[in-house]
Amino acid sequence: MAEQLRVKVAELADFISSVFVHCGLMERDARITADVLIRADRRGIESHGVARLQRYVDDLKKGAIRARAEVKIVKETPVSLVIDGGGGMGQPITYDAMQKCINKARQNLMCFATIRNSNHYGIAGYYVLMALREKMIGISLTNTAPLVVPTFGRNVVIGTNPIAIGFPAGKERPFLLDMATSTVPRGKLEVYARKEQPIPDSWACGEDGLPSTDPVKMLNLMISRGGGGLLPLGGATELTSGHKGYGLSAMVDILCGVLSAGAYGTAVYGQKNVPAGVAHFVGAINPDAFLGLAELQRNLDNYIQMLKNSEKAVGQQRIYVAGEKEYEAEEQNAETVPLEPKVFDNLNRIGQEFGLTLSLA
Amino acid sequence: MAEQLRVKVAELADFISSVFVHCGLMERDARITADVLIRADRRGIESHGVARLQRYVDDLKKGAIRARAEVKIVKETPVSLVIDGGGGMGQPITYDAMQKCINKARQNLMCFATIRNSNHYGIAGYYVLMALREKMIGISLTNTAPLVVPTFGRNVVIGTNPIAIGFPAGKERPFLLDMATSTVPRGKLEVYARKEQPIPDSWACGEDGLPSTDPVKMLNLMISRGGGGLLPLGGATELTSGHKGYGLSAMVDILCGVLSAGAYGTAVYGQKNVPAGVAHFVGAINPDAFLGLAELQRNLDNYIQMLKNSEKAVGQQRIYVAGEKEYEAEEQNAETVPLEPKVFDNLNRIGQEFGLTLSLA
Numbered sequence: 133m134a135e136q137l138r139v140k141v142a143e144l145a146d147f148i149s150s151v152f153v154h155c156g157l158m159e160r161d162a163r164i165t166a167d168v169l170i171r172a173d174r175r176g177i178e179s180h181g182v183a184r185l186q187r188y189v190d191d192l193k194k195g196a197i198r199a200r201a202e203v204k205i206v207k208e209t210p211v212s213l214v215i216d217g218g219g220g221m222g223q224p225i226t227y228d229a230m231q232k233c234i235n236k237a238r239q240n241l242m243c244f245a246t247i248r249n250s251n252h253y254g255i256a257g258y259y260v261l262m263a264l265r266e267k268m269i270g271i272s273l274t275n276t277a278p279l280v281v282p283t284f285g286r287n288v289v290i291g292t293n294p295i296a297i298g299f300p301a302g303k304e305r306p307f308l309l310d311m312a313t314s315t316v317p318r319g320k321l322e323v324y325a326r327k328e329q330p331i332p333d334s335w336a337c338g339e340d341g342l343p344s345t346d347p348v349k350m351l352n353l354m355i356s357r358g359g360g361g362l363l364p365l366g367g368a369t370e371l372t373s374g375h376k377g378y379g380l381s382a383m384v385d386i387l388c389g390v391l392s393a394g395a396y397g398t399a400v401y402g403q404k405n406v407p408a409g410v411a412h413f414v415g416a417i418n419p420d421a422f423l424g425l426a427e428l429q430r431n432l433d434n435y436i437q438m439l440k441n442s443e444k445a446v447g448q449q450r451i452y453v454a455g456e457k458e459y460e461a462e463e464q465n466a467e468t469v470p471l472e473p474k475v476f477d478n479l480n481r482i483g484q485e486f487g488l489t490l491s492l493a
Numbered sequence: 494m495a496e497q498l499r500v501k502v503a504e505l506a507d508f509i510s511s512v513f514v515h516c517g518l519m520e521r522d523a524r525i526t527a528d529v530l531i532r533a534d535r536r537g538i539e540s541h542g543v544a545r546l547q548r549y550v551d552d553l554k555k556g557a558i559r560a561r562a563e564v565k566i567v568k569e570t571p572v573s574l575v576i577d578g579g580g581g582m583g584q585p586i587t588y589d590a591m592q593k594c595i596n597k598a599r600q601n602l603m604c605f606a607t608i609r610n611s612n613h614y615g616i617a618g619y620y621v622l623m624a625l626r627e628k629m630i631g632i633s634l635t636n637t638a639p640l641v642v643p644t645f646g647r648n649v650v651i652g653t654n655p656i657a658i659g660f661p662a663g664k665e666r667p668f669l670l671d672m673a674t675s676t677v678p679r680g681k682l683e684v685y686a687r688k689e690q691p692i693p694d695s696w697a698c699g700e701d702g703l704p705s706t707d708p709v710k711m712l713n714l715m716i717s718r719g720g721g722g723l724l725p726l727g728g729a730t731e732l733t734s735g736h737k738g739y740g741l742s743a744m745v746d747i748l749c750g751v752l753s754a755g756a757y758g759t760a761v762y763g764q765k766n767v768p769a770g771v772a773h774f775v776g777a778i779n780p781d782a783f784l785g786l787a788e789l790q791r792n793l794d795n796y797i798q799m800l801k802n803s804e805k806a807v808g809q810q811r812i813y814v815a816g817e818k819e820y821e822a823e824e825q826n827a828e829t830v831p832l833e834p835k836v837f838d839n840l841n842r843i844g845q846e847f848g849l850t851l852s853l854a
Contacts, residue, residue: 206784207783207784209602209781209782210601210602211572211601211602211603211782212602212603212782212783214783214784240571240572241570241571241572241573242572242573242603242605244603244778244782246783281806282800282803282812283812283813284805284806284809284811284812284813285803285804285805285806285809285812286803286804286805286806286807287803287804289799289800289803290800295741297744299747299751307743307744307747309740309741309743309744311734311737311740311741315727315733315734316734332732332733334695334727334728334733334734337806340806340807341804341805341806341807341809342806342807359804365726365727365734365737365738366676366695366726366727367695367733368806371693372676372693372695372728373672373676373677373695373726375813375815376672376726377726378815379670379672379815380656380670380672380741382668382670382796382800382814382815383658383668383670383815385796386660386668386793386796389792389796390660390789390792390793390796391783391784391789391792392783392784393784393788393792396792396796396799397796397799397800398799417605420570421570421572421573421605422568422573422575422607422752422753423567423568423575423752423753423754427754428751428752431750431751431752431754431757432747432751435743435746435747435750435751435757435758438650438757438758438759439643439650439651439743439758442643442646442647442648442650443646443647443648443702443720444645444646444647444702445642445645445646445647445698445701445702445703445729446647446701446702446703448645448646448702450645451643451644451645451646452644452645452736453743454736454739454740454743454744
């Protein structure tokens with residue numbers, strides 16, 4: 133882990149949202165987007181945090197993300213929504229969609245929204261956290277740029293398409309699963325390339341579609357679009373059940389891109405300098421649809437304790453529950469958030485253009 | 494593949510349902526259960542087919558499955574159900590629940606049911622097929638006997654907890670993902686034990702919680718409950734993302750056992766000679782909740798073709814879509830179904846007690 137600096141959460145939020153306002157976003161959309169990014173850093177998911185600011189700024193400047201997109205409700209029922217994001221920022225589009233789902237779930241017990249013509253929406257789990265705050269079950273899925281090779285394929289066709297789902301507990305922290313359906317994200321290969329270490333053979337395959345343990349070669353192939361790519365959860369073969377990760381990734385793409393009549397597979401980020409067409413699926417379920425919140429919380433507490441109290445493997449001290457590490461990180465980063473020096477410098481370089489400065493905590 | 498005999502589907506259905514009627518089931522429940530089992534054999538999932546008849550018969554005889562269970566609707570809303578199966582056969586309980594979901598989804602666009610106090614329900618995909626027949630999206634989850642070790646654990650706490658989800662296509666066959674959340678089922682270890690071949694290290698771990706490649710040792714440990722067990726999809730470590738399979742398994746358990754206030758984790762099959770307390774979650778979504786059937790079918794056809802037409806890995810001729818192999822098997826086994834000679838003999842031995850004979854096609 134590199135040396136880390138710390139900045140105040142409140143100041144970082146002001147800084148990030150100011151940058152977005154300078155890029156043309158409305159104040160509220162800028163605030164929402166900043167909150168999604170900072171929440172990722174607070175939860176220890178730096179890959180999806182403020183380190184991505186440059187990319188969003190670039191996309192806003194060249195119109196690949198529309199700062200003032202017209203978001204349309206294409207279809208609305210008591211329990212569902214189809215939304216067209218108009219090529220806007222993924223975060224406010226999805227925030228609003230999830231808020232509508234929560235409101236409808238309060239009235240009608242559940243609601244699901246499929247969303248097309250959006251953009252990168254940050255961590256999938258953010259929108260689940262919105263439902264959890266309202267003591268509801270939340271779900272959030274998104275397709276992504278095609279980075280993953282289907283089982284028995286050799287080219288990227290599907291995304292890392294994450295699945296996030298959360299359930300409110302009582303005394304315990306919520307259960308919050310937030311996982312890409314590839315074995316690992318591309319960033320993990322970069323870490324191993326820097327360390328000059330071989331990667332496990334379930335992470336990536338080469339231009340022949342066969343697994344490789346060479347992270348440098350795999351990254352170069354991905355950057356040059358020379359074939360090969362990340363492998364689905366389970367790896368390259370049916371022997372290790374890579375077809376299951378592939379199936380889950382396709383499921384996400386269907387609920388997002390196919391169901392919304394938006395972009396899916398290779399069509400996501402299919403053209404340069406135009407909106408990427410990322411598609412999402414979010415939803416909220418009111419526990420009153422089943423046995424109510426108190427009963428859910430009581431049973432989920434027991435379930436989580438059963439998992440955590442189970443005997444540990446040799447060399448292990450803890451069994452974790454989905455989301456637990458991220459909640460612990462978030463609690464540690466309540467007031468200030470850690471940033472790598474390189475990220476801190478990049479933020480200030482971006483801010484310079486708009487006369488904005490970020491200082492250390 | 495061992496030598497296989499073939500029997501007529503219609504005769505097998507009569508035979509299996511007659512056995513169940515002799516064990517106390519009502520004719521309709523017996524017919525439904527037979528159909529679920531034979532559908533598995535037709536779809537090439539022999540592990541969940543009529544080969545399991547002996548186990549169901551044994552459980553019915555000792556009261557571990559109640560032949561005439563009182564199934565209660567604990568809670569009902571326009572879009573949800575909580576059902577108590579009363580310790581009955583999993584197949585008719587879940588068939589009825591899914592049928593109710595489909596009926597409600599026709600009226601109210603979607604419905605989900607969580608079901609407690611049930612038993613082994615066969616292939617998860619069967620209930621999704623019911624929704625697909627009605628041109629709806631279907632989902633089916635179940636918890637199972639604890640056979641899987643959580644990440645960093647050493648004892649079985651969670652089940653192989655399958656996820657099945659399906660979407661109706663137009664010209665293409667439906668997309669039907671039906672996957673256990675463990676890397677493999679126990680049956681795969683048995684195959685490798687017979688072949689005296691080592692297993693991949695993502696399949697099972699020993700009593701120390703560390704992965705093992707010895708299938709015989711792993712099976713003996715599982716049978717003696719000596720610790721160790723199957724590994725979640727992704728294997729034993731976070732390096733290969735075993736925590737994702739573990740998270741998915743827990744998600745299934747929460748939607749089934751926790752949400753229904755039923756049995757979960759080690760409580761499933763927790764006591765001998767009483768109902769196992771298996772819990773399920775099924776649901777149906779009407780495409781009219783989103784953009785309607787025709788739009789879904791059109792986009793899903795395109796998506797499936799995109800996957801299938803993608804370039805193949807070296808040595809591969811086809812990229813499969815979830816469910817495709819099973820649909821092809823089912824079409825081949827429309828009139829007759831293949832059975833291993835051992836299974837055929839076992840069925841006749843079971844039938845003998847009730848004066849029933851099964852003949853070859």
